[in-house]
Amino acid sequence: DTAVSQTPKYLVTQMGNDKSIKCEQNLGHDTMYWYKQDSKKFLKIMFSYNNKELIINETVPNRFSPKSPDKAHLNLHINSLELGDSAVYFCASSQEGLAGYNEQFFGPGTRLTVL
């Protein structure tokens, strides 16, 4: 069974379009994340949700809007796509609390290419 899954795996679209990426985890975790990995492999957190509540919101353009319908799902909607949005987007999940050192489990990534 896939622990953290993302769809689609590849997404090719034109500038100006709106697109969504979906993420689901079946680990029973209470926290989910979105990361962006650029062409130089640099990973940066974008958002974090804990029990459907937005916890971390980094300096991300407001064209990016995460939505968490329940604890097991965290979707990412992107409006008015730009060339600079081309990247690999990773979803991750963990069981949080006050420990602060719990492992994050990553999905396989969605490679977004904006033409």
Place this chain on the structure above:
Amino acid sequence: AQSVTQLGSHVSVSEGALVLLRCNYSSSVPPYLFWYVQYPNQGLQLLLKYTSAATLVKGINGFEAEFKKSETSFHLTKPSAHMSDAAEYFCAVTKRGGGSNYKLTFGKGTLLTVNP
């Protein structure tokens, strides 16, 4: 602010040779430190983590790392490289975000290639 610096964006070793990937951290409080591995076209997978217990941490696939506070380092080692170890390796440190959540801050990664 907490951060990690990975020295060397690319490390190349021969099969059977020692693997040493360097990571130095900066933190105003005792950190939690992690090493993740990313195989080509895959997501990240945890290799090992330091959580203020033993300073020598053993992980999966024969990797280990030692936390050295005096050197602010958390270098990753493996005695004998296998071809299957070829991947991108990321050092990361936690940083408390909002509420009770911690935020992982990653280094820029080190690409390990293993030559036959």
